[in-house]
Amino acid sequence: MAVALKAGAKLKSAVCDTQLMVVKAPAGEYDIRCGGLEMLAGTATAPEGAQLDPAQAEGTLIGKRYVDAEEKVELLCTKGGKGSVVLNGVAMSIKQAKQLPSSD
């Protein structure tokens, strides 16, 4: 089931500890999965017997930003887990951290 990704929305993995926050995403419907299963929005709970797909277990790292190839969709990992993050069938990659001048 495709979902809209609203900036600020939280997504939880159905099969691992991964949590993501939407930083930005153009309007539209997305298929967002972690560990092989659709991620859960809001108060949704994991389906009975949901299990991590071993082929989708690259893992996520806290604090990293996951982006699509064009960097139009950006998701911040607020909690790391075992699953891989896949958007519309394509694995998302970690965005290169920018050196931001420290202003405070």
Add this chain to the structure above:
Amino acid sequence: MNIATILDMAAEAFGDRIAVVSGSTRMTYAELRAAAQRAAGAIRASKASYVALLDVNTPAAPVAIFAAAYAGVPYVPLNYRLTKAEINELVERVAPAYLVSSGDYRALLEPRADIQVVDRADFLNLPESLAEGVPEPGDDPRAVAVQLFTSGTTGKPKAAILRHENLMSYIVGTVEFAAAEEDDAIVVTVPPYHIAGISSALSSTYACRRMVQLDGFDARSWLEACRSENVSNAFLVPTMLSRIVDHLSEQGEGARLPALRSIAYGGGKMPLSAIQRAMSLFPQVDFTNAYGLTETSSTVAVLGPDDHRAAAASEDPLVRKRLSSVGKATGAVEIAIRDEDGKPLAANQPGLVFVRGGQVSGEYLSLGSALDADGWFSTRDRGYLDDEGFLFLEGRADDVIVRGGENISPGEIEDVLLSHPAVADAAVVAVPDEQWGEGVGAAVVLKENAKASVAELQELVKQRLRSSRVPQAIVFRDALPYNELGKVLRRVIRQEFAEAQPTASA
């Protein structure tokens, strides 16, 4: 979305790292989260609709920011330098509240049934049991995270509100998670009721950086704290940096701050001469100028270390000039210049500074949003963008001198006056003028034992700028009036000129 996530992430990834140092107190990120969760339990039980803080900077400030977020109520730090009557008026506006205070500040509070006052020491040592059963923090991005009373010069203070989405947008847009090295530390000298105090606590937590708190500012204790805690980063308002530079030159003391890598400054105009002196005194330090407002969740433009060095080293006067700019818009916002009618202006055309972006709240309690239909916020600052997008500020729109229809910015005249070797401080304001409507007045403080005549200063401005910029009235003062954060109180100086006889045009 909730700013509590910032602390959750830091505690999860670097729970053992020291979060905050205050005197002999040291608290790790895990301890900071535990304290905030205990406090959240106490806040929920109190049924308060605000968490207020009336205190200097101590670990209670970051604990209160995050405790309010976990409990789902706004955090409202109060200015402890206000009068007793003013403080109690603000307290009334946030009732029912859970209010953290201590000592002399606590004594200023009139008892009220709808205010639960908690002593700072008790607040930091609440029983473990309070953390049990505290539900997950709320997820509504539109919920109010912080409310700040602005120091309105007229009328009642306005309550600016910053929502979780504004502050989160600022942090995610300007900081990388865990960007700090293990040994990094920032010394914090801005009071907790200032937007920079809040953004600093959030940024440092997200960067997993140690915060070293001082409960006030003087150059000596700042230097001591930097040395004893191996401080790597500092944020200062311009007067603080000037006082540190003065202190070191008076004592003939070397900086001796080998760990210090970065100084960020903001919160007011930095005189060109002061930043030049600071750069030569701390050649190894990266300087960053940050410009922002309460209503924009802090920083919206940054003049970074490379910009500082490029400007200082350049032969090109237009590039050199950038040392007195506030840099370019951060990646998280857009900046535009418009005229009084709202029409966009081209590069190098001065007008009003507008800002747009997720971190811009531009919103006041019960007054609503000050954003236009397209989300732009008028800062009420005047300025222009140069060809490469560097923002030059000319002062508050209300401070601009309108002389016979010509807009004159006080800042450029002040910079010229300050370049005179005898001048220690200068403020330029509008003075009443019969012919031109407004004219240029200057209050000047001379250095000890130094001399300069009115005519000499007028000639200097005439040569560097042009005759319309020449102050027609110059008064000498022992000191200029400043607020506690080093902002010069132009309205007080304007008042003094206004009360004197209208001056004839030069």
